[in-house]
Amino acid sequence: MSQTFRHPEILEIARTEGKVTVEDLACRFGVTVQTIRRDLTDLAEAGRLERVHGGAVMPSGVSNIGYEERRGLNEAAKQAMAQVCAQHIPDGASVFLNIGTSTEAVARALLAHRDLMVITNNMNVANILVANAECEIVVAGGVLRRSDGGLIGNLTTRVIEQFKFDYAVIGCSALDDEGDLLDFDVEEVHVSQSIIARARRTYLVADHSKFHRMAPARIASLGEVDMFFTDRPVPAPVAERLKEWDTVCRVCR
Known part of the structure; x- marks a missing residue:
């Protein structure tokens, strides 16, 4: 699965679970932890996620989700x-x-x-x-x-x-x-x-x-x-x- 398809799914998991971990995502998608780390870095740089130790969370904000x-x-x-x-x-x-x-x-x-x-x-x-x-x-x-x-x-x-x-x-x-x-x-x-x-x-x-x-x-x-x-x-x-x-x-x- 290309990162184009992984990113929306990673964001959906983060919204549902509150947090995503590198190990869990690598297992879910069948890719290396290095690949997931790059995905999370890309999403963090785009402001979609906030990196934490071992994974990422939804970014802090001042408005609730719908x-x-x-x-x-x-x-x-x-x-x-x-x-x-x-x-x-x-x-x-x-x-x-x-x-x-x-x-x-x-x-x-x-x-x-x-x-x-x-x-x-x-x-x-x-x-x-x-x-x-x-x-x-x-x-x-x-x-x-x-x-x-x-x-x-x-x-x-x-x-x-x-x-x-x-x-x-x-x-x-x-x-x-x-x-x-x-x-x-x-x-x-x-x-x-x-x-x-x-x-x-x-x-x-x-x-x-x-x-x-x-x-x-x-x-x-x-x-x-x-x-x-x-x-x-x-x-x-x-x-x-x-x-x-x-x-x-x-x-x-």
Whole structure:
């Protein structure tokens, strides 16, 4: 396979997995590690990837990838995480689900729950849960972000401040080695911080692709989260920090 055909496939793997390694790509494509190193160098020089030790990651940026693309990434992993997360939410609870495709997966996993009150700033979550007649839905109104159905801004924050819910289920765009949850939209970050402040317990749902991404705005620390649902073991620096906190990490497959 020529590099013309390898490059798009390498980029797709990087988008899906969050990171690519030289050894894995050489095995996948049946070429030498030297060939893959040249491919990664070419893609890095073109600004498509960022080289790291042993491979490459998607470049740091200040804008998220599109909603439709995010929705299709790691679908099976999101479903597995959502099912386990939902098992830790009892019937009769009040729950906040924020913006994100992972929290939308949790909404689907809650369709069989009874006597829930779900507060959300995600129009997609509200539409999913309409199918659950046992669920009261409260939409935290605000400015509609048409790209993904999210509601953000001061009005959203003011609605959230009227509640104190049993559980908050949140997502993030990135998780760095210091254990910080990161996002791209500052207004969404302010809303997420309000959600955490009003929750008795906070659950983070984030797949492994978030381990190798960067975003400019900080939401919170993993130390402020009670349970973290993911699909692969966390990087070593994050694992070390988890030992210092009370955060429980569940690897769901």
